[in-house]
Amino acid sequence: MSDQQTIAVVGVHVLDTHALRVESIPDGSDGALVDTIRLSAAGTAGGTGLVLSRLGADVHSIGAIGEDPIGDTLLALLGREGIDTSRVVRLPDVQTSASVIPVRPNGDRPAWHCIGANGALTLDHVDLGSVPGLSHVHLGGPEFLGGEAAGRLLAAAKELGCTTSVDVLAPGDPDLLAWIVDCLPYTDYLLPNDEQVLGFTGAGSLADGARALVAAGAGCVAVTQGARGALVVTATEVLEVPAFAIEPVDTTGCGDAFSAGFLRGTWLGLDLRAAAELGCASAAQVAQGVGTDHGSYTLASVQEFVRAAPRR
Numbered sequence: 001m002s003d004q005q006t007i008a009v010v011g012v013h014v015l016d017t018h019a020l021r022v023e024s025i026p027d028g029s030d031g032a033l034v035d036t037i038r039l040s041a042a043g044t045a046g047g048t049g050l051v052l053s054r055l056g057a058d059v060h061s062i063g064a065i066g067e068d069p070i071g072d073t074l075l076a077l078l079g080r081e082g083i084d085t086s087r088v089v090r091l092p093d094v095q096t097s098a099s100v101i102p103v104r105p106n107g108d109r110p111a112w113h114c115i116g117a118n119g120a121l122t123l124d125h126v127d128l129g130s131v132p133g134l135s136h137v138h139l140g141g142p143e144f145l146g147g148e149a150a151g152r153l154l155a156a157a158k159e160l161g162c163t164t165s166v167d168v169l170a171p172g173d174p175d176l177l178a179w180i181v182d183c184l185p186y187t188d189y190l191l192p193n194d195e196q197v198l199g200f201t202g203a204g205s206l207a208d209g210a211r212a213l214v215a216a217g218a219g220c221v222a223v224t225q226g227a228r229g230a231l232v233v234t235a236t237e238v239l240e241v242p243a244f245a246i247e248p249v250d251t252t253g254c255g256d257a258f259s260a261g262f263l264r265g266t267w268l269g270l271d272l273r274a275a276a277e278l279g280c281a282s283a284a285q286v287a288q289g290v291g292t293d294h295g296s297y298t299l300a301s302v303q304e305f306v307r308a309a310p311r312r
Contacts, residue, residue, distance in 0.1 A: 004133075006060070008134055009045040010140065011062075012097065012169055016099045016100075016291060020038075020290055040252075043140060043141075045139075048263075049061055049081075051256065062125070063089075064088070064089050064094075065091070066117050089125045094117045097117055103252075118141065119144055121144055121145065128153075137162050137163075138259070143179060165263055181216055189218075189222060193223065194224065194231075221234075228242070229276075230279060234272070237272070242311040243284070260279070261283070281305045
């Protein structure tokens with residue numbers, strides 16, 4: 001298979017503002033010093049697309065932002081990564097989605113988040129047929145469209161001959177699974193985290209929960225487990241893939257980076273274990289700094305990291 005992969009990342013695009021080493025919120029109107037404040041493009045579509053582009057994919061963002069300076073900044077950051085943002089619509093009277101993330105000295109990262117324009121995205125804003133050579137559609141945040149609309153979007157992707165993937169942003173909950181379940185039969189790769197899988201299904205183990213999601217229609221479920229790595233489940237196999245032994249600085253965006261590495265690996269013909277290793281290695285690049293766009297790496301350097309870096 002050719003290395004050339006054209007991907008549409010559809011859905012959640014966010015501008016993250018990180019404040020590093022926040023020990024407390026000052027009283028009243030007092031101030032406090034932090035080590036770093038920086039901005040990064042993020043989201044289950046935007047952040048995944050950013051890492052995919054670094055790994056050599058041709059990435060086209062499809063989503064909604066506001067007509068505001070936050071949106072200007074988000075487009076500029078995505079454009080610096082070589083992402084085609086011409087299909088990102090700008091909507092009046094709604095702000096661009098944004099998060100403020102105070103990273104504590106121990107690595108904890110609570111967040112304030114504004115949904116903004118992500119909640120206004122509809123199928124009317126999405127034209128998959130306009131992306132030349134499209135080979136894969138990644139839907140980040142199907143809950144904003146709803147399962148019926150998300151299902152129609154992914155069915156259209158299938159009709160175009162594309163493979164598909166889905167990453168859910170919201171916490172796992174049985175009602176949320178019911179809301180998005182219509183899209184699962186059109187999903188080749190479902191990319192949740194461990195808490196989402198257990199919350200969606202109420203299963204007693206992560207493997208059982210992932211099997212339940214496969215039974216609901218997903219072709220493959222690749223679950224991130226934080227420092228434990230990933231679990232990959234299909235109808236016929238269950239694979240545990242350990243994380244790499246690194247010293248994390250900020251884990252914001254690691255799930256999106258795993259998704260990018262895993263999807264890139266499957267396109268390049270890697271088996272599921274090797275694809276998950278590439279996903280874990282991509283997440284490791286992001287975790288060693290602040291923001292989804294931390295570091296400087298290529299597909300070749302991440303593949304070398306896979307070969308050389310110790311596992312946990």
